[in-house]
Amino acid sequence: MRSFRLSALAVLSASLLVGLMMGCSGETTEVIVEKEVIKEVEVEKIVKEEVIKEVEVIKEVPVEKIVVATPVPAPIRIPELILTQTGNPVCLGADCASSVDEMDIFTQFTEPLMLLDPDNNLIPWLAESLVMHSPTDWTMTLRKGVKFHEAEYGTMTAKDVIASYYHDVREGTANKKRVPASMQEAVLTATDGDDGYVIDWKLSGAGTASLPNHLAAMRTVVTAKGYIDVVGEQTSRHPMGTGPFVFQQWQPNVKITGSRFDDYWRGAPPIQKVVWKIIPDAFTRKQELMTGGAHILRALEPDSFDEVNNNDGTRAISVLSSRYVYVVLDVDEAPFDNQKFRQALNYAVNKQEIVDTLFGGFGAAAVNGVTHPFLCENDGGPPVYQYDLAKAKSLIDEARAEGAPVDDVIKLYAPNDRYVLDKETGEAVLGYWKAAGLNVEYYPQSRSVLFPLALRSFTEYKADIDGPFLIGNGNGLGRAEFPYELWLENKDGGRGRAFASPHPASWEEDLDKARLLASCSDESKALLAKMNKDVVDFAPWVFLVNFNDLYGVSDEIEWRPWSTEIRMLYEVDIR
Structure with missing residues (x-):
């Protein structure tokens, strides 16, 4: 080896x-x-x-x-x-x-x-x-x-x-x-x-x-x-x-x-x-x-795509995004320390219905795990935790029987000015969790309030926001291990230590191996498939959707979007 x-x-x-x-x-x-x-x-x-x-x-x-x-x-x-x-x-x-x-x-x-x-x-x-x-x-x-x-x-x-x-x-x-x-x-x-x-x-x-x-x-x-x-x-x-x-x-x-x-x-x-x-x-x-x-308009909403595209002087453009959104669960805090309860929260959410109703069937797709769809390590498999309300309720009952305080109030946070339909996506999660019999309150906030809290000292964070939060992960690295490094690795000051720990030590062992592998190699694909399965089963997140980024562009200019959301303006010219 x-x-x-x-x-x-x-x-x-x-x-x-x-x-x-x-x-x-x-x-x-x-x-x-x-x-x-x-x-x-x-x-x-x-x-x-x-x-x-x-x-x-x-x-x-x-x-x-x-x-x-x-x-x-x-x-x-x-x-x-x-x-x-x-x-x-x-x-x-x-x-x-x-x-x-x-x-x-x-x-x-x-x-x-x-x-x-x-x-x-x-x-x-x-x-x-x-x-x-x-x-x-x-x-x-x-x-x-x-x-x-x-x-x-x-x-x-x-x-x-x-x-x-x-x-x-x-x-x-x-x-x-x-x-x-x-x-x-x-x-x-x-x-x-x-x-x-x-x-x-x-x-x-x-x-x-x-x-x-x-x-x-x-x-x-x-x-x-x-x-x-x-x-x-x-x-x-x-x-x-x-x-x-x-x-x-x-x-x-x-x-x-x-x-x-x-x-x-x-x-x-x-x-x-x-x-x-x-x-x-x-x-x-x-x-x-x-x-x-x-x-150039970023974050064009799907129901405006045709209107912009048919308007005299503008056009609409779509590109597969390097970004998906999910809800972060703190696995060290009850009731989210119960794996069955975390899995229940996933099964309770109808991701395909979110795609069809909020995103018009084309502005997003249900995610199939941790590995981003634009990378070769993503195997193109079916979405994870496909909607099953009966299974969600059954798992909630099992978690309750194990002593998890599943009937306590859950506070759900989300940005309202960062991602396309972020506030509405949070509202959809709220509705699905309530339909599963949970007591949920919703707190949409400006990203300028929510994100600094999520990225600073996590001790302070937990004192200020005491519940799950919706956030996105954009893979600007082009490396499959990136979300594991950013959100799951148990390291000093890291988000993985704050929200996804304790977890199996094998996660760090696998991540250390992944960092040394060439992208798209057979060994990388096999290892990332294993890592993806381990994390999905552990369910530190409620997996939601991967975007297709939609832009509106004036016909006066020539420009193309990047999947990383970066708008490199040196490329812009008159049409």
Whole structure:
């Protein structure tokens, strides 16, 4: 087994390097090599009052001077690009982000080192390459000549990336709880000096094969070390980086604005100004788009899809999302510490009816487990816990007989301004649980209230919210083990310790193995199938639906959605 693992790692390392280099082949910065030529010169020497003319010939020596050329900015074709946003962000930084729709904004200002493209291919971004020597030992080479928005900070070098990473995973941040333990204690070293471009990454423990995936999932975004030294935690209120747009203003609950960065390393986009309008109401968002007040509408509701698509000047687009939603149960708190009761809560919910009635049969699909449907490790099997009210009631009776306080009031929480029909999905769960004979109260809240509580100290969380809550998991890593790391792993400060523990120790053993496997390998598929079955039977969640993300788009622009919810605006152009 050991020899096979080493072989798999070698294949992964080679394929990763080749993939990254291929990924950057079309995006390399233009490098101009100038030749400095020393020509023949005539020298006069005076020797004892005689003038002797000599010709001193110095051989031509080409001296390479590397000049990184900034791409020519595109002509401005869109004076103002307007996007709708469902709710007010918690913050605009990787260290404190509570959701991908915040990353969608701040990655336009501060960029990641790696990226998953629209086809879910892993590509280098601010990194030029990333080579895995082993799961604990990686070498990163950065792009040269990438300018920061504020000229006083110059261009990006190793010291900026190292400072940004340590800032974004520092103790006490929500972000530190997202990364695997091996990355929490990572040591980064600039091998060619602070102002160089090569960084060694040393991960702790057994390491992970998914370092580039975590970097693509915005676990860190790059700003200047000097800027961090000056503003500290305020980087998440006033982001400054290398992105295509310069942050201008954030008016809470109103809008966020940015302006074009003319020295953007990929070439400035054809957009002068970008505006995110914060509009929680779905009808108002739709009207903004259909009347010309917005160009890209996220979270289009299914019953408006045809209306937007048939409207003169707009179109509707659908893409399989990397996100599903579920209800988190605290398995260490009664009555949710009873496995039969947790299973009953699953059987009581008619997921297909939610898909058909709320999502029109096409805006979502019932989930078939923990592994996201867009990944090759998902076997395409039937939905888990298919609706069975009689079985739900029977399991509730069994749990009651075992002493579980199933008749106590259950408080159910859900966001009302983050996901498509999130409040309504929570209401549906409420109705199904009541139909099973349970006493349930419902507390929909703004994501800006609910999510910080879910992502900060879990001791505080349990003091403030004492019941199950609806939330989503978007797999921005493109790795099948990601939800296990984020929501199920029993690690210090992690959500898995807070809500999914105690659980069998085999979960961590399997997860450690999964981190070292190449995606889509037969071994990965087999192991993830086992992990999925174990967790589904344990039922730490009430499994609900995976989205098809629906967007409304103005016919004035050309743009395509990404399954990760990130709207990379450098791609936008006039149609």
